[in-house]
Amino acid sequence: xxxxxxxxxxxxxxxxxxxxxxxxxxxxxxxxxxxxxxxxxxxxxxxxxxxxxxxxxxxxxxxxxxxxxxxxxxxxxxxxxxxxxxxxxxxxxxxxxxxxxxxxxxxxxxxxxxxxxxxxxxxxxxxxxxxxxxxxxxxxxxxxxxxxxxxxxxxxxxxxxxxxxxxxxxxxxxxxxxxxxxxxxxxxxxxxxxxxxxxxxxxxxxxxxxxxxxxxx
Amino acid sequence: xxxxxxxxxxxxxxxxxxxxxxxxxxxxxxxxxxxxxxxxxxxxxxxxxxxxxxxxxxxxxxxxxxxxxxxxxxxxxxxxxxxxxxxxxxxxxxxxxxxxxxxxxxxxxxxxxxxxxxxxxxxxxxxxxxxxxxxxxxxxxxxxxxxxxxxxxxxxxxxxxxxxxxxxxxxxxxxxxxxxxxxxxxxxxxxxxxxxxxxxxxxxxxxxxxxxxxxxxxxxxxxxxxxxxxxxx
Numbered sequence: 001x002x003x004x005x006x007x008x009x010x011x012x013x014x015x016x017x018x019x020x021x022x023x024x025x026x027x028x029x030x031x032x033x034x035x036x037x038x039x040x041x042x043x044x045x046x047x048x049x050x051x052x053x054x055x056x057x058x059x060x061x062x063x064x065x066x067x068x069x070x071x072x073x074x075x076x077x078x079x080x081x082x083x084x085x086x087x088x089x090x091x092x093x094x095x096x097x098x099x100x101x102x103x104x105x106x107x108x109x110x111x112x113x114x115x116x117x118x119x120x121x122x123x124x125x126x127x128x129x130x131x132x133x134x135x136x137x138x139x140x141x142x143x144x145x146x147x148x149x150x151x152x153x154x155x156x157x158x159x160x161x162x163x164x165x166x167x168x169x170x171x172x173x174x175x176x177x178x179x180x181x182x183x184x185x186x187x188x189x190x191x192x193x194x195x196x197x198x199x200x201x202x203x204x205x206x207x208x209x210x211x212x213x214x215x216x217x
Numbered sequence: 218x219x220x221x222x223x224x225x226x227x228x229x230x231x232x233x234x235x236x237x238x239x240x241x242x243x244x245x246x247x248x249x250x251x252x253x254x255x256x257x258x259x260x261x262x263x264x265x266x267x268x269x270x271x272x273x274x275x276x277x278x279x280x281x282x283x284x285x286x287x288x289x290x291x292x293x294x295x296x297x298x299x300x301x302x303x304x305x306x307x308x309x310x311x312x313x314x315x316x317x318x319x320x321x322x323x324x325x326x327x328x329x330x331x332x333x334x335x336x337x338x339x340x341x342x343x344x345x346x347x348x349x350x351x352x353x354x355x356x357x358x359x360x361x362x363x364x365x366x367x368x369x370x371x372x373x374x375x376x377x378x379x380x381x382x383x384x385x386x387x388x389x390x391x392x393x394x395x396x397x398x399x400x401x402x403x404x405x406x407x408x409x410x411x412x413x414x415x416x417x418x419x420x421x422x423x424x425x426x427x428x429x430x431x432x433x434x435x436x437x438x439x440x441x442x443x444x445x446x447x448x449x450x
Contacts, residue, residue, distance in 0.1 A: 047319065049389045050247045060299070061445075064246065064376075064390040065440055068277075069297065070246035071444055083386075083423075084271065084393045085244070088320020092340070115296075115316075116345075122304040122314075124296025125346060129318040133340050160345045184357050 004173035007190070008141050010035040011215055012100055012171050013140055020097040021045055023131055026069045027102035028141040044080075045096060047087045047127045052079025068127070088127065092134040099135035101128055103142040103167070105157040108204035110167040110179040113159035119126060125162060131200055132163030144172035151182075151203040153177070174198060176215060177206060188215040221414060222299075222380045224434045227253060230405050230431055231261040235368055237290075238263065241326065241368035241401050242270040245280030246299055249386070251374035251407035252439045255282055258372070264288040269326070269366060271319065271393050273300035278440045289313055291326045291364075293449030295319035316346055321363055323393050325373075328365035330399025335364045371401035374435070375424075378408035382429025391423070398424045405431040 011032035016022055016032065024030055033055065037041070044053040045066045053067060054074035059101055063073035082134035090096070105113040113134055115125040145151055153170060170177040174200050176188035184206040189198060191214045234240070237314075244250025249268075259282065266289045273294055274281030281300045283289065286294070291313045297303040307311035317325070318340050328335055337360035341347050351362040373394045376387035384406060386394055397403050406429050 031365075046389070048248070048392055062388065063442055064387040065247070066248050068245070070248065070442070081388050081391060083391050083395050083398060084320065084323040088323065091320060119308060121298075122307055123298030124294065124316050125318055126272075126298075127298040127319040129340050129344070129346070130320045158241055162344070163340075164343060 001040050004143055005031060007173050008143070008171055011176065012139060012141055013037070015098060015100070015169070016040070016042055018042070021051070021095060022136065023064045023091070023096050023099045024049065025099070025101040025128065025131070029100040029102055030069060032100060040098045045087070045090070046073070047084070049056040049084065049087050049093065049152050050075060050079060051082070051090075054079070068095070088130050091127065091130050096131065096135045096137060098137040098139060100139045100141060101131060102139035103152070104152055105152045105159050106140050106142070106167050106170050107154050107157045108184045108206070109182040110194050111136070112166045112201050113157040115162050116160050118160065128162045132166035137168050138166050139166045139169045139171060141171050144174040149201065151201050154203045155205065174201070183207065185209050186212060188213055188214045220381070221278065223382050223426075223429060224380060224404060224411060225273060225315055225431045225433060227257045227433055230254065230257050230433060233265045233403055233405060233431065234258055234261040235369070236263050236370050237265045237267070238268065238369040239267040241371040241397045242268065242280050243367070243371075243373045243392065243397040244279050245271050245389065245392040247274045247440070248283070249374050249390035249392050249394050250274065250279035251372050251435065252437070253435050254372040254405060254407045255280065256439070258283055265290045267291045269293045269320065269368060270397070271295055273297035273303035275299050275443060276302050278442070284312070291315070293317060293322070294379070295322050313436030315348065318346065323396055325363050325366045326393065326400045327396040328363075329367040330396050333365060336364055337361065338363060366400060368401035369403065371397045371404040373398045373404060373406045375406050375408040377410045377412060377417065378406055378429070378432050379412050379417050379426065380432070381414050382432055384408070384424040384426070384429070385417065385421060387397055395424045399428045403430045405433065407433050407435045409435050409437065
């Protein structure tokens with residue numbers, strides 16, 4: 001499981017290109033910076049009020065300088081601080097090139113469910129609805145199935161929706177899908193899995209890309 | 218106390234709180250939530266409070282401390298995931314929780330603080346979070362109407378305040394504080410440093426003192442952050 005999360009984050013890191021403004025959700029997305037190509041320069045935006053967030057401090061953490069998950073961070077040269085209204089202003093306005101969010105379920109049309117499991121887990125929606133609405137590119141990261149094997153990539157989400165038609169790409173430990181014009185396309189399979197492993201554990205209808213390739217890290 | 222000297226003590230602030238009040242609080246996961254004013258709220262004994270803020274903190278951090286005492290009757294927030302007690306209280310029907318998208322929530326507080334009658338957005342349309350918000354059709358597009366939020370009392374954490382209540386904030390402890398400061402009948406500020414009027418650079422001031430009623434001196438955070446705790450804590 002831990003390996004799966006690392007693997008998903010590692011593949012997601014390849015979606016982050018030089019010069020991008022990036023917002024990362026909590027959970028698996030927070031692992032993405034560990035795998036970034038060191039030759040690229042990006043700015044991380046944190047919705048609690050930083051543009052230009054840097055890595056975890058080596059020492060001397062500051063209680064008033066944290067990421068949206070509440071963990072201590074640093075800033076990079078050129079960074080700015082701002083209030084929550086401005087943080088979401090830039091998100092809604094489309095200033096974020098790529099938003100990488102954790103997901104509970106994604107539908108064939110790119111509907112995202114990631115804020116509540118009624119009666120069980122009640123995390124709340126946080127900033128996900130606005131990131132889904134405003135980001136130029138939204139990538140959903142999740143393990144391919146529930147622990148009991150039930151698929152999470154579905155014809156229709158059974159959990160309450162965060163935002164409709166917003167996910168452009170799904171990255172799991174087994175596969176990478178893209179969603180274009182409300183259709184799902186299988187682009188990559190992780191080498192140790194077979195097409196059958198994908199088909200049997202993906203409820204959503206998908207087509208296979210003519211350029212299907214193995215996922216490389 | 219005068220318009221130009223709003224410094225007071227925590228005992229005086231206690232009398233500002235009342236049962237059933239709507240309380241707006243600054244902070245994001247407890248960062249920027251005023252620790253002394255949270256304790257003051259707890260000591261005041263008030264109950265049935267209607268809370269509005271970004272999140273439910275952690276059980277031992279920020280507004281989470283008060284929520285765990287079951288003295289809030291409603292909470293309007295963007296998430297409560299860091300405070301499992303809040304989720305339990307919600308599932309047991311002891312705390313009525315309304316979720317709002319995070320930026321929409323602060324924008325509603327801002328609308329209340331700047332005297333606007335609300336705004337329109339597509340965010341949340343068709344989801345459970347639309348609740349019974351009115352749908353407004355303009356041309357071929359439908360929007361949710363988001364109403365302004367105002368409160369009886371706001372509590373705010375500032376890095377620096379002058380005696381008039383001009384405020385500066387610290388890094389990510391700013392978050393919702395500037396708008397929370399503007400949106401209630403009575404705003405109480407806890408500041409790390411209180412300075413005489415004239416000693417802040419007017420260009421740097423984030424919230425002008427016109428919105429502030431009371432200022433108290435902070436002793437800083439009195440909780441441990443999650444990352445400061447050992448794994449088995």
